[in-house]
Amino acid sequence: xxxxxxxxxxxxxxxxxxxxxxxxxxxxxxxxxxxxxxxxxxxxxxxxxxxxxxxxxxxxxxxxxxxxxxxxxxxxxxxxxxxxxxxxxxxxxxxxxxxxxxxxxxxxxxxxxx
Amino acid sequence: xxxxxxxxxxxxxxxxxxxxxxxxxxxxxxxxxxxxxxxxxxxxxxxxxxxxxxxxxxxxxxxxxxxxxxxxxxxxxxxxxxxxxxxxxxxxxxxxxxxxxxxxxxxxxxxxxxx
Numbered sequence: 436x437x438x439x440x441x442x443x444x445x446x447x448x449x450x451x452x453x454x455x456x457x458x459x460x461x462x463x464x465x466x467x468x469x470x471x472x473x474x475x476x477x478x479x480x481x482x483x484x485x486x487x488x489x490x491x492x493x494x495x496x497x498x499x500x501x502x503x504x505x506x507x508x509x510x511x512x513x514x515x516x517x518x519x520x521x522x523x524x525x526x527x528x529x530x531x532x533x534x535x536x537x538x539x540x541x542x543x544x545x546x547x548x549x
Numbered sequence: 550x551x552x553x554x555x556x557x558x559x560x561x562x563x564x565x566x567x568x569x570x571x572x573x574x575x576x577x578x579x580x581x582x583x584x585x586x587x588x589x590x591x592x593x594x595x596x597x598x599x600x601x602x603x604x605x606x607x608x609x610x611x612x613x614x615x616x617x618x619x620x621x622x623x624x625x626x627x628x629x630x631x632x633x634x635x636x637x638x639x640x641x642x643x644x645x646x647x648x649x650x651x652x653x654x655x656x657x658x659x660x661x662x663x664x
Binding site for chain 2: 437439468477478479480483491493525527537538540541542543
């Protein structure tokens, strides 16, 4: 158990809808990262937050947004969903921004857009 | 920008045989290197990492990897695999000095251990 909790585990929704994925990092971890895993693109970095502030952006679509709250949990909001957004979304956390602190991954949220 | 190429998408190997999973990277700057493992229906777990120092890195579950700067490779090896090693393995790089932990992942190699 990595200590990173993601909810829900599965999500099925229709095109055009909006969903929110939630992540609770490991106790004491200040950084939260979101990754998307799909068959064609592989694992893609979306966005990183550190202690409530956005630190880095990757291949995140404008239809997607995220935030990290004062209690350090994070939410990834996906709107105007398209079939191609179907993927496994992972949250990861680490103590800080240094590479000596390992990245711990949750078990992911599987999103299916129909 | 960095990129990672995992040369084999699938590797079948018999139990107790040795295995090597290949990873090559491309980067114009120095990088940190990682191997992660993903078991079915689970998140990724860190196997080992190379930050600096000795180019031979030992990780969990008997795995090791060797950083070869001239060949820009970071191949993962295990001398004797077990059924429980069946999983997908991801090589990843991160740019040194970036100040954050943005990993660029390879497409993954599925290791199937045959009894």
